[in-house]
Amino acid sequence: MKLIMMYLVVLSSVVITGCGREDFVEISYNPDFVRLVENGRVNTVEHTHDGAGVRWIRGKVIAGEGQGIPEKFKVRITSRQLQEASTLFKENNVVFKVVPPKPMAGAYVTPMILPLLIALIWIAIIFFVLKLALRLVRAVERIAENMDK
Known part of the structure; x- marks a missing residue:
């Protein structure tokens, strides 16, 4: 990352x-x-x-x-x-x-970076949600262990 x-x-x-x-x-x-x-x-x-x-x-x-x-x-x-x-x-x-005008560098780079950036944001969101879900599962397991005692 x-x-x-x-x-x-x-x-x-x-x-x-x-x-x-x-x-x-x-x-x-x-x-x-x-x-x-x-x-x-x-x-x-x-x-x-x-x-x-x-x-x-x-x-x-x-x-x-x-x-x-x-x-x-x-x-x-x-x-x-x-x-x-x-x-x-x-x-x-x-x-x-x-001479026709040359497009700026951003005209070439933006179509490549924008999808990558969106994909990275989605991966980060999914990673964050999975991390929270894992913490929640561990917390539920601890609660279940404490109730069994």
């Missing part, structure tokens, strides 16, 4: 800390992202959104001077900015891909 509890604690800590988290650093749309595209420092970008509906453009900076921009970046955009960015991509020959 202790092993199962330790397993659940480790598994939940992995899920909570965000396993599979991507290392994209958020930058501003204007001027940082626009300047990168206009200067030819970006050749491919991906458009995606998270589960909450927030739209992102992700990409990598082509090697060059640092200028404080991280290698992997993401930009939070609105619908209007996405239309502007599409025109900007066409003008600067940037390849634009639409």
Whole structure:
């Protein structure tokens, strides 16, 4: 039982800390992202959104001077900015891909853990009831022994 509890604690800590988290650093749309595209420092970008509906453009900076921009970046955009960015991509020959959002780790883990957790709770309840029943039987046996004396 202790092993199962330790397993659940480790598994939940992995899920909570965000396993599979991507290392994209958020930058501003204007001027940082626009300047990168206009200067030819970006050749491919991906458009995606998270589960909450927030739209992102992700990409990598082509090697060059640092200028404080991280290698992997993401930009939070609105619908209007996405239309502007599409025109900007066409003008600067940037390849634009639409990527479906990746489900969070919890989306994979929850269907596996929930039935296990329910089963463990039922096993614990049955164990507790059987333990109480055994105590009750022993108490009845003691009472019967005392009455025979």
